[in-house]
Amino acid sequence: MSDRVDDLHDADVAPGDQEEIRIAPRLLGYVVGLGLALLLTATSFFVAGTDLVWQPSIPVALVVLAIAQMGVHLVFFLHITTGPDNTNNVMALAFGILIVILVIGGSLWIMANLNHNMMPMDQIMQMQR
Amino acid sequence: MSVTIAYGARDPHQVLGLDDVEHSGPASKRIVTGFGFWIFLLSDMVMFSCFFAAFAVLSGNTAGGPRGSEIFDLRNVAIETGCLLISSFTCGMASIAADVRNRFWFQVAMAVTCVLGLAFLFIEFREFAGLVARDAGPSRSAFLSAFFTLVGCHGLHVSAGILWLLTMMAQVFAKGFRADILRRILCFALFWHALDIIWVAVFSVVYLLGSAA
Numbered sequence: 001m002s003d004r005v006d007d008l009h010d011a012d013v014a015p016g017d018q019e020e021i022r023i024a025p026r027l028l029g030y031v032v033g034l035g036l037a038l039l040l041t042a043t044s045f046f047v048a049g050t051d052l053v054w055q056p057s058i059p060v061a062l063v064v065l066a067i068a069q070m071g072v073h074l075v076f077f078l079h080i081t082t083g084p085d086n087t088n089n090v091m092a093l094a095f096g097i098l099i100v101i102l103v104i105g106g107s108l109w110i111m112a113n114l115n116h117n118m119m120p121m122d123q124i125m126q127m128q129r
Numbered sequence: 130m131s132v133t134i135a136y137g138a139r140d141p142h143q144v145l146g147l148d149d150v151e152h153s154g155p156a157s158k159r160i161v162t163g164f165g166f167w168i169f170l171l172s173d174m175v176m177f178s179c180f181f182a183a184f185a186v187l188s189g190n191t192a193g194g195p196r197g198s199e200i201f202d203l204r205n206v207a208i209e210t211g212c213l214l215i216s217s218f219t220c221g222m223a224s225i226a227a228d229v230r231n232r233f234w235f236q237v238a239m240a241v242t243c244v245l246g247l248a249f250l251f252i253e254f255r256e257f258a259g260l261v262a263r264d265a266g267p268s269r270s271a272f273l274s275a276f277f278t279l280v281g282c283h284g285l286h287v288s289a290g291i292l293w294l295l296t297m298m299a300q301v302f303a304k305g306f307r308a309d310i311l312r313r314i315l316c317f318a319l320f321w322h323a324l325d326i327i328w329v330a331v332f333s334v335v336y337l338l339g340s341a342a
Binding site: 013014015016027031033038041044045048058069070089093095096099100103104 | 167183203218224319323325333338
């Protein structure tokens, strides 16, 4: 137990570790996280198959629900918080998110642009004759 | 000493816990290990983001082969998602059990996590085998190549996670909750929860968006 107690007096906390050491509140945290995650998942699956909402809004809704669920997982399962002892973990996460956004957004943007500027395939075929 | 006074003046009621900044040396090994593994996980997510980018770019290029909406079975995906979500929860239970040094509940929670992970892998393998059997394997079209790479890479991660999980069960059984083994359990829990985050992106982007489009 001493290892753990030493950690709690440090200025930082390891990612995944919690400040709370009593069992009941930690258990409750996981239960709340699981409940929220299941709720968001169920909403995603419902939205994907429903005719009740305006169809073009479905992809946006799915992306928003997915990002919300990732946030739930980060907070309730990985215990990434905004507390002062978590600064290093949050900074690393922020950098990771920046790279992920650059990779995905940049690829989609460039490829869509290239697609848009490319001549239709039948015209290319004619030029080759 | 002047440092202590400065912090004391800034935080007189010590609500931020800044009072012990003065005598905190290098971070404990648990924090260093956990943070290093966190960096690895983030780099793993960057790698997955490349596969996601490839899938998003290629998802329309079916080369006359089947489209996503024709081959995805959303009921299977829902079951897989349930397996992984609940296994993340039981993995959290195992973390709590390890922190209070309760061997019995640790082994029970890890065993349940393992069974749920294996169920996930079984369903995924059956889906892949079914696709290959009906000539929709990874060589059929760019869309299917990207699909198998992305989802298969996540499946490989889950397989590695299950091997790691079994190793942790054996180590706790044989050696008990030593400090180094507790660090490995911390890293394993981070890994398992991170895989769940990636699966959230997979089922949203690949399966749900793929069947909606």
